[in-house]
Amino acid sequence: MNQRTLIALTCAFVVFTSLAIIGQRGQEASNPTSTVFLGGLIAELDSINLIELSIGGNETIATIEREETGWTLAQRNGYLANEQKINRMLLSLAEARIIEAKTANPEWHYRLGVESVDIDNANGVAVRLTGPDLTIKVIIGDDAGEGQVYARKIDEDQSYLIDSDPEVGNSVTDWLDTNILSIATNRIQQVKIQHSDGETLIIAKEGPDQTNFVVSDIPVNRELRYESIANTVGNTLSDISLQDVEMVSDSRGQSTLTEFLTFDGLVITAESANVNGSDWVTFSVGYSSPDNLEEEQSISENAVEVEAEALRLSEKLSGWRYRIPTYQFDQLIKRMEDLLAPLPEESS
Known part of the structure; x- marks a missing residue:
């Protein structure tokens, strides 16, 4: 390749590159x-x-x-x-x-x-x-x-x-803001479920570090399906969410009352009823001074915060009725029989 050819190729390359750059800029200018x-x-x-x-x-x-x-x-x-x-x-x-x-x-x-x-x-x-x-x-x-x-x-x-x-x-x-309540499970001391027919189910812990909730008054000759079965009930408020919401305007008929008591005195009561195939719940919130307030200084120091929490939650939840997922609703209406192992079949 002689020098004249090399110069010609170099010039052609420069021209081609320049045209490519100009074309690209033009494309960018017209590209939205x-x-x-x-x-x-x-x-x-x-x-x-x-x-x-x-x-x-x-x-x-x-x-x-x-x-x-x-x-x-x-x-x-x-x-x-x-x-x-x-x-x-x-x-x-x-x-x-x-x-x-x-x-x-x-x-x-x-x-x-x-x-x-x-x-x-x-x-x-x-x-x-x-x-x-x-x-x-x-x-x-x-x-x-x-x-x-x-x-x-x-x-x-x-x-x-x-x-x-x-x-x-x-x-x-x-x-909708779907979060209703987020109460840590290790705060829950006791859950009491009262049905309209008079049946009452109570589960409780003695301390926050206890692994499983204990079921009270298990019938004679009956046992739990498994040791931790009541934990799903105690965990209900850890992340309870709504599917819809309406203002409370009337009674929804027969309902189940579920009371959650925390170790630091927060009291949350859920009133649950199934209406026309949908699961609806109302909540009320209050504060009850824990029995061990004098014994546990840390709880005493936290009392003001918990009372304020109760007031804040009450203002948020009062006057509203929530439609919640069935799997969460079912935990609020548990009966003793739901927690017990089936009776052995009688031999013929």
């Missing part, structure tokens, strides 16, 4: 990947005070309002909404970036789930965010996989694939 879907929202997140979610038929499924106590749900009489879920949704919308522009033809919006929610069978969820100086309206459509969804601003025909799924749900219960 780096474009934020809802520009300006990130700076206004703290000012948003109302979130409205609607589905097909323009049915409002959730009206979430920011109050002094936090986010609340209008459809559940102002019960607390799931603040973490709300914050995740808002941040997801604010940070979402456009991956690809999709159809701008309204007749094809249904293919992506971004058709107007005025249509009865619309698949998407309309999200309206409102603040003092802000109103944003979008439709979140079908899941595209890998954390991506289709979306469209309601006042525009252009739809997009965005890189963040705000997980807007499709029911008011998706937005």
Whole structure:
């Protein structure tokens, strides 16, 4: 290869590389990947005070309002909404970036789930965010996989694939703060279950470090199915959650009373009833000075905190009736027979 050929090849390489760089820059400039879907929202997140979610038929499924106590749900009489879920949704919308522009033809919006929610069978969820100086309206459509969804601003025909799924749900219960109570199991001293027919079941521990709850008044010639069987009852309040909630307006008929007493004096009473196939519970909370208050200085020092805890929980739970999962409800209505090993079959 002579020098003239080498120079020519070098020049050609430089020209080709330059054209490639220019082309790449031009592609990046026209590529919407780096474009934020809802520009300006990130700076206004703290000012948003109302979130409205609607589905097909323009049915409002959730009206979430920011109050002094936090986010609340209008459809559940102002019960607390799931603040973490709300914050995740808002941040997801604010940070979402456009991956690809999709159809701008309204007749094809249904293919992506971004058709107007005025249509009865619309698949998407309309999200309206409102603040003092802000109103944003979008439709979140079908899941595209890998954390991506289709979306469209309601006042525009252009739809997009965005890189963040705000997980807007499709029911008011998706937005409830589902935690009711989280009482550590090692705090529970005694559980007393009183049924409407008069049967009473009592389980207890002598100290926080005791492994298993002891069942009182086991019938003669009967034994437990296994030694730790009562622990599931004692563990009930460690993470009890709701599926739905309503304000207490009337009596639910025959019910079971379950009283939980902690070593430090917290008293939680659950009133449980099955109504039309659903399991509902109300809670009341109080404080009872432990018998060993004088003996245990650490408990005495903690008394003020426990009384404050009782007041806080009472304010949260009073006036509400909770629908809870069946497996948790069943622990609140246990009977002695549920804990006992079956009787041996009589020989013929």
